[in-house]
Every structure is written in structure tokens, then in C-alpha cells.
Amino acid sequence: MHDIRMIRETPEAFDAALARRNLAPMADTIIALDMDRRRAIMAAEAATAEANQAAKDAGRARANGDDAEFNRLRTLMTEGKARTATLTDRARDLDTQLNDLLLGIPNLPAADVPDGANEAGNVEQKRTGTPRTFDFAPLEHFDIPAARAGMDFAAGAKLSGSRFVVLTGAMARLHRALAQFMLDTHVDKHGLTETITPVLVREEMMLGTGQLPKFGEDSYQTTTGWWLIPTAEVTLTNLVHGDVVDEATLPRRHVAHTQCFRSEAGSAGRDTSGMLRQHQFEKVEMVSITAPQDSDAEHLRMTGCAEAILDALELPYRTMLLCAGDMGASAVRTTDLEVWLPGQDTYREISSISTCGAYQARRMNARYKPAAGGKPEFVHTLNGSGLAVGRCLIAVLENGQQADGSVVLPAVLHPYLGGRSTITATGELI
RNA sequence: GGAGACGUGGCCGAGUGGUCGAAGGCACACCCCUGCUAAGGGUGCAUACCGGCAACGGUAUCGAGGGUUCGAAUCCCUUCGUCUCCGCCA
Secondary structure, eight states, X not given: OOOHHHHHHOHHHHHHHHHHTTOOOOHHHHHXXXXXXXXXXXXXXXXXXXXXXXXXXXXXXHHTTOHHHXXXXXXXXXXXXXXHHHHHHHHHHHHHHHHHHHHTSOOOOOTTSOOOSSGGGOEXXXXXXXXXXXXXXXXXXXXXXXXXXXXXXHHHHHHTOTTOOEEXXXXXXXXXXXXXXXXXXXXXXXXXXXXXXXXXXXXHHHHHHTSTTTTGGGSEEOTTSOEEOSSTHHHHHGGGTTOEEEGGGOSEEEEEEEEEEOOOGGGTTTTOSTTSSOSEEEEEEEEEEEOGGGHHHHHHHHHHHHHHHHHHTTOOEEEEEOOGGGSOTTOSEEEEEEEEETTTTEEEEEEEEEEOTTHHHHHHTOEEEOTTOSSOEEOEEEEEEEEEHHHHHHHHHHHHBOTTSOEEOOGGGGGGGTTOOEEOTTSOBO
């Protein structure tokens, strides 16, 4: 959601920023609509005031026993009321129109976000870790013998359909170990607040973080009207929905491990093999609520938190600064972490860390009271995966695979696996 | 599923037809007083739109929408939300 005042005051800057998102200029349309809206509000208010005055005078006339005057004013009032209804309807209609229009416009990219129309425009910031050299052809995760023993796509399909999986034995244990490790690290080393939230939310919350109104087809809705969260960003961020918090309580840093649900509506045929892209997956999500002046530093901090997980798991990755055309709608700036998948011989996204500025806060009406005094202002919100658990499982499997079909697991996970360190080719954890 | 209660300003909480944008308290800001990490006194402190350099003024807003009425925070209806009791279930 955008500040209509900002659009009014600097329409060129607004349009220029939209252009970076491959969008046509909209400032003129918005400003014209806003003008109409304000005129309509004024007209409606003037009419209301008139009718109210007539009503007041009529009441007085009646109290004075002046029936003639009462009836005259009453007629006046009735007419005024009819006019008021029409004008108010118009004002409300225009207000809704403007609001709907603004809700559908994505956030404006920060100045340091590179130009670019799509993924190809993203800028690599650094590479961390060195991909292993294999003396055999590395397999994709679903072909590695150690994984095959406990990763049952047929069972997933039987239960639920395509893009579902059943994990058993060592795979389930490893998956759980990963999530636990991430959570512990973020809580104990990074100081985030462990949080458990619902995964079914009201529509209002999906509007707040920007999944709605435009991307409803990407998520699932229950017959009772709840939405299944596509990410815990929705719940963690909306924790401050409608609130005015003290600046002293900022930053608020949350981390949650939840199920995520996505329809993957636009990705039919993509990544159909393996568990890279599922309708249901687990993710450890970080969310920060900050004062405006702190969000840039927080973005770096949060990126560091996500990178620390990959570092600890000894997984090679690269850090990408997304270009304007490839960012999600709510983001001001997004950093992606792409993990090396030897089986695919490529880097794949495993984390996405975004600062959303006041965009979501304005939608949620989430404000803070500045410590220095003054009126409440919108908070800034940030979110980042830390990390996608399923994809992390894939990365650990592909990077740790051995010629004999076994997988050697990173040392930091051993405590979470009862001290064991390897999954054999037959799927045994030893 | 059955029965009921409630929804007021950052928070708590008065207010059952007009003089209420709304008592009082808390929190917050400034000032005064006070020999001290406390208490007391004073003032200010909602949002939106419009006008104004500003001080300030105007209009609207008491979950939302509709209705009754000359007039509604107050009455009626609908809707959303919260809570309580009973039942059921993890």
C-alpha cells in the first residue's frame, strides 16, 4: 500500500519507480481519482452539514411550538438528506476504488536495487563455500539411494496427489533435525523469539502482508473462509496488525517453524520431480518489526542469520541481490540465498530475505510511538526464510552424497541425530 | 451444536435519544512544586478531509452497513469480531 500523499507530491518519482518494476505510469490516474474522491468527500460533508443544521433548527422550532417553521425545515432536511445519501455513496465508491487500486500496486524498489526485468538481472554479491569435486556423477536428491529409502512420492501421490511426499525413517529424522537446528540457532545465537502461530488466518491478514488481493490463486482457502498461510511471514508480521507499539519494544524479532501451503498455480510442469516444489512444506521463517531508521541494518542482520545456517551446514551458496523486476510485490529490497545443488549442477533458491519498508505496515495499520515523542508512525517489516527445510534437506543430501549411495551429514546435525553421522545406501542412520 | 454477553480515543472505562468528539483513570509530553530513583498540582494529548504561513477554524467519525427519529454512541435489523456457560472433541 502506498502513501497517497507521497504520490501526490512526487508523482514522477513514483512512476519512475514503477517503471523499474516493468509497470506503466499510474500517478496521473491515481491523482485524478484521489482528486475526485476528495471533492466527493467535501461535497458529501457539506451536504451532511446542511441537513444536520436543518435538523437541529427543526428540533428547536418544534420545541418552540413553531409548527410552520418546523415543517419548512423538515422539508429542507428531507431534501438535504436525499442529496447527502447520493453524495456519500459516490464518495465511498471513489474511496473504495482508490483503495483497491493502491492495494494492487507493488512496493517501490530501493535506490540500491539493480535494474532488470527478470531473474537474469539479479546481481551476485558473493559466493560462500566451494562446491565439492565429485569423482562420480552426483545424483539429484530423489535418485540418491540413501534418500530413496525414506522419500516416498508414490505414497504422497496416493494420499494427496502430485507435489506431496511422505518421508520415513532417516529422511523424516533428518528433516526434523534440520528444523530443530535452525530454530535453536536463531533462538540461542541470533536472539530471535521462538514463536508458534496458527497456520489458518483471516483474509485481513493475507491483505496485510500483500498475498491478497492480487495473488489469491497462489494460496488455499478453507470452506469456512480461512486462508492457509503460504509462509509464516503472514502470521508473524501480522502480529502487530492494527497495533501501536512503543519504540522501546523494537526491533521485534520472531522465528517460527511452520507448515506452508502453496497452490503453485503458475508453476505447472516446473520442478515436478523430487521435493523441491511441494504444495505443503516446512519452513523456518524470520520476521523483524523495526523502526524505519533501522530496517536497512536489520536486512543485513537477517541475511546474516540465514547465511549462518548454510555456513554451519557447510553448504556452498551464493548471495544474490534481486533486481527490481524479480522482487515480490511487497519488497523494497530482496536478497536471495541460492544453495548449490550438485545433482542439478546449479544454485537454487533456499532463502529469500526482504525488507518491505512501510508497505505492509500501512496495509496492516501497524504503527509505533516514537521514543522522541510525536505521532505514531508506520513500522518497517522484514521477513526471511531461515531456511526452507525441505530444500535444505535436498541440499544436505546432494552435497553429502557418496559414490556408494550413502550420505555423510554435516557435523552440526549429529547431536540432533542421536550422535549419528551417516545415512547408508539402504537408508539406515548410523 | 445450544444459550447468553459485549464491541467507545494508545490502554482501561463512563455514557440508554438532543447541551457528547465523548466523564474519569492510566500511559505519554511540557510546566510548577518537592532535598532526591516516590508523591502532589497545572496544561496538553484521536483520526480523516477541507481552509489557513501559522495559531486556529470547519466537517465527519463511538467495530461495519442499513433502518427508526426533527435529532442516535444511546432504539431496531443485518454483518464482522471477542468473550462466557452448556454440549461435543483433541
